[in-house]
Amino acid sequence: LNAAPGRAPRQRVRFLQAPAPGGGGAVELVAARVPVLADHPLVRGPQFRKLKIGAGHRLDVKASGVFVLGIGHGNKLLTHLYNCHLTKVYTVGGLFGKATDDFSDTGNLVEKTTFDHITREKLERILAVIQGTNQKALLMYSNIDMKTQEAYELAVKGLIRPMGKSPPIITAVRCLQFALPEFQLEIHCLHETQQYLRKMVHEIGLELKSSAVCTQVRRIRDGVFTVDDALPRTQWNLQSIQEAIRNCQLKVETELERTLG
Amino acid sequence: SQDGGGLRAVMAGVARRLLRRGLAVAARPPSTRQLQEAEEAAPVFQYAGKAARRKDRVFVWGFSYSGALGVPSFVRPDAGWKKPRRIQPTPYRLETEEKISSAACGYGFTLLASNTRDITKVWGMGLNKDSQLGFQRSRRDQTKGYEYVLEPSPIPLPLEKPQQTRVLQVSCGRAHSLVLTDSEGVFTMGNNAYGQCGRKVVEDEIYSGSHLIHQLKEFDSRVVQVVCGQDHSLFRTKKGTVYACGWGADGQTGLGHYNITSVPTKLHGDIAGVNIIQVSSYGDCCLAVSDEGDVFGWGNSEYLQLASVTETTQVNVPRHLPFKIGKVKEAACGGTGNVVLTEEGNVFVWGYGILGKGPNLIETAVPEMIPPSLFGWSDFSPDTRVAHVRCGLSQFAALTNRGELFVWGKNLRGCLGTGRMEDQYFPWRVTVPGEVVDVACGVDHTVSMVRSFT
Numbered sequence: 227l228n229a230a231p232g233r234a235p236r237q238r239v240r241f242l243q244a245p246a247p248g249g250g251g252a253v254e255l256v257a258a259r260v261p262v263l264a265d266h267p268l269v270r271g272p273q274f275r276k277l278k279i280g281a282g283h284r285l286d287v288k289a290s291g292v293f294v295l296g297i298g299h300g301n302k303l304l305t306h307l308y309n310c311h312l313t314k315v316y317t318v319g320g321l322f323g324k325a326t327d328d329f330s331d332t333g334n335l336v337e338k339t340t341f342d343h344i345t346r347e348k349l350e351r352i353l354a355v356i357q358g359t360n361q362k363a364l365l366m367y368s369n370i371d372m373k374t375q376e377a378y379e380l381a382v383k384g385l386i387r388p389m390g391k392s393p394p395i396i397t398a399v400r401c402l403q404f405a406l407p408e409f410q411l412e413i414h415c416l417h418e419t420q421q422y423l424r425k426m427v428h429e430i431g432l433e434l435k436s437s438a439v440c441t442q443v444r445r446i447r448d449g450v451f452t453v454d455d456a457l458p459r460t461q462w463n464l465q466s467i468q469e470a471i472r473n474c475q476l477k478v479e480t481e482l483e484r485t486l487g
Numbered sequence: 488s489q490d491g492g493g494l495r496a497v498m499a500g501v502a503r504r505l506l507r508r509g510l511a512v513a514a515r516p517p518s519t520r521q522l523q524e525a526e527e528a529a530p531v532f533q534y535a536g537k538a539a540r541r542k543d544r545v546f547v548w549g550f551s552y553s554g555a556l557g558v559p560s561f562v563r564p565d566a567g568w569k570k571p572r573r574i575q576p577t578p579y580r581l582e583t584e585e586k587i588s589s590a591a592c593g594y595g596f597t598l599l600a601s602n603t604r605d606i607t608k609v610w611g612m613g614l615n616k617d618s619q620l621g622f623q624r625s626r627r628d629q630t631k632g633y634e635y636v637l638e639p640s641p642i643p644l645p646l647e648k649p650q651q652t653r654v655l656q657v658s659c660g661r662a663h664s665l666v667l668t669d670s671e672g673v674f675t676m677g678n679n680a681y682g683q684c685g686r687k688v689v690e691d692e693i694y695s696g697s698h699l700i701h702q703l704k705e706f707d708s709r710v711v712q713v714v715c716g717q718d719h720s721l722f723r724t725k726k727g728t729v730y731a732c733g734w735g736a737d738g739q740t741g742l743g744h745y746n747i748t749s750v751p752t753k754l755h756g757d758i759a760g761v762n763i764i765q766v767s768s769y770g771d772c773c774l775a776v777s778d779e780g781d782v783f784g785w786g787n788s789e790y791l792q793l794a795s796v797t798e799t800t801q802v803n804v805p806r807h808l809p810f811k812i813g814k815v816k817e818a819a820c821g822g823t824g825n826v827v828l829t830e831e832g833n834v835f836v837w838g839y840g841i842l843g844k845g846p847n848l849i850e851t852a853v854p855e856m857i858p859p860s861l862f863g864w865s866d867f868s869p870d871t872r873v874a875h876v877r878c879g880l881s882q883f884a885a886l887t888n889r890g891e892l893f894v895w896g897k898n899l900r901g902c903l904g905t906g907r908m909e910d911q912y913f914p915w916r917v918t919v920p921g922e923v924v925d926v927a928c929g930v931d932h933t934v935s936m937v938r939s940f941t
Contacts, residue, residue, distance in 0.1 A: 324526075335525070337529075338529050338532065339534060340531060340535075342537055343537045343538075351890070351922065351940050354889045355940070358891050359916075361863070362916050362918065372913075373910070374846065375845040375846055377845075377913075378844065378912060381861060382858045382913075400867060433941070435534040435535035436535070
C-alpha cells in the first residue's frame, strides 16, 4: 500500500525573489506555485503506518464461512449494517445417533441412541414447528402494536423484523440433504450465535426421540455479502481486496439507503 | 460440602507428594484411539422403535369455570398449592381414555366423541342445566343430576346395538346437542323450548335433570352431517338435502316462515335439487356449500352476511350467494362474520366484527381475501395452504396442510389460545405441541384434536 504512488503534494502560491529583468542587484517578487514542503515524502514518511480493521458479526473457531471486515472508514458502515438487522444464512450439518456435551462432534460423548425410526417427513414436520414458533417470536420482539393497521400490512408483506436487541430468531429453515445418519439444513436467522445453532441441532435430535450432534456450521450469507463476494485464503492480497471493496460498495449503499433511509 | 472439599484437597496433596517421589504416574489425557474405543463401547439407547406410532391428543383452552375444559382442578383445586384458574390462555392437554374423533363446543359445554365400538362413545363436560349432556347422576343425591360437569363424563345413549353402532359426529348449540351415529340416526338432547331437538314442544317442560334423549330416524336418506345453530338444528343427508328444525324468528330454519318447527323438515328455495356437501351454522345465520362450489345462505342478515343478495335483515328461504371467488370447498358461520375456503386454498371473510384484515376492516358485505402470507405461505414454503376453516361465535380458526393452527377475532376470555388477552386482528399462530388435525370453536373456549410429531 505504501509502495503505491501516494497523494500528490499540495501546491501553494508563494512570492519568490527573482532577479529583476533590469540591472543586476535589484530583486522583485514573482508569484509561483510550489509544492508544500510538509507534503514531501521524506518529511511525511509512509502514508499508512497502521490500518483500522473492524470485524462484523462474530464467527467462532469451529465454524467457517463469510466473515465481514471493515477497513478505515468502512468501520462506520459496519455499525450502520449492524443496525439494519439483516438475516444471515448458514448451512448446518448434523449427525443422528450421538449426543455430546458441547453439541458438536468433537465434544465428550454423553449418550448414543438409535435413529432408524427417523424419516425426512418427521424432520420436516419438526422444522415447520420451529419456523412457526420463531415466526411468533419475530412478531413479538418487533415491538409493533399488533392492533394497528400498519402492523397488519407489515405482517402481510413479511417485513416485520426486530430492529433492536432480541434473542436469536430463526426466520426460515429447510432440509437440504437427508441421508441417515447425516442431514444438512439451511437456516436463515437473526441475532444468533453459532453455538445456538449447534444447540438447535441437538434439540431437533431430542424432539425426534433420538439425539444429534452438529458437524458443520458454515455461514453462506451475512446481510448483503454472499460466498461469491467473499475472498478465499489464496486471494488475501491487495489487488483482490481493493477489487472486492469496489464491487460491494454499491450493494452496501443501496441496502443502507433502503433500510435506514 | 465442607468435608468433601477438605478431603479432596488432602487427596490431591497426597497424589502430588507421591508424584514427586516417583511412586505414582499422572493420568494422561485420553488419546484419540482411546476416545474412539470408549465411544464404540458405549451403550445405545432406544427411545422410539421403528414402528413407533404417533399419539392422538386433545388440547383445550379458554374459560374454565363452566367446566367446559374438562379439568376439575381449574375449578375446584385438589391440592393446597393449586389455585383456581378462571382462564386457560394457552393449549392445555386433556387426558382422554379413547382416541377422540369428533368434538364440538357449545355455549359453555363440550362434547367429545370417539369412533369406537365400546359401550361408552360420547363424553360431555360443562354446563348441564338443560340436560344438554344427558342425565349425569349426582353421587350425593341419586335422584338428581349434576348441573355442572367438571370432568369428561360418559353420556348414556339409548342405542339398540351399543356394541356395533359407531358415533360419527357430535354438534352443540346454545343449550342442546346432537349426536350422529352410522346406523341408528340422530340422537338429540337438551333444551327443546323451540323444537330444536326435533320433538314436539311440551309446555312448561323442565329440562334440568331430564333423562329424555330423542332419536330421529325419518329422513329421505342417511344423515351424514349434523349442525347446531344457537337454537336450531340442521341435518344434511347423503342425497344432498338439508332438513331443519327449531327456532325460526330470523329465518334460520329456511322453511319459508318465521315460526318454530319441531319436526325436521326439508328445505327448498335455491337449494332444491342441489347436492349440498357441507352445511354450517353457529349463531342465527346458516351457509351451505354445493358440490359445484356454490354458496347458499339463509337466516340472520343483520350483519351484512347476506347483504350481497338482499337488503332485508332476515332471509327465511335459502338464497344463492353470487360470489366470484372461485369454487368454494368449505364454509363456516360465526355469530356476525362468515368465512369460506376455496379450492385454491384462499380464505375469504365477510360480515361484521374483527374479520382478520387489520383493525380497519370492520364490516363488508362482499367477501375479502386474507393474504396467504399470513398463513405461513412464503417463497420458502410455497406449498403451504389452508386446509380447513372453523368459526366460533366471534372468533375464526384456520388449519393449514402443515398442521398449524391460526386464529383471529375477539379474544373472549382467552378463547383464541394465543397466551394474550387482547383481540387479534389478523391470523396468529397458536403454539400447539403437535400437528393440529381438527379444531372446534365455542363461545369462550376451544377444543383441538392433535397428533404428536413423532
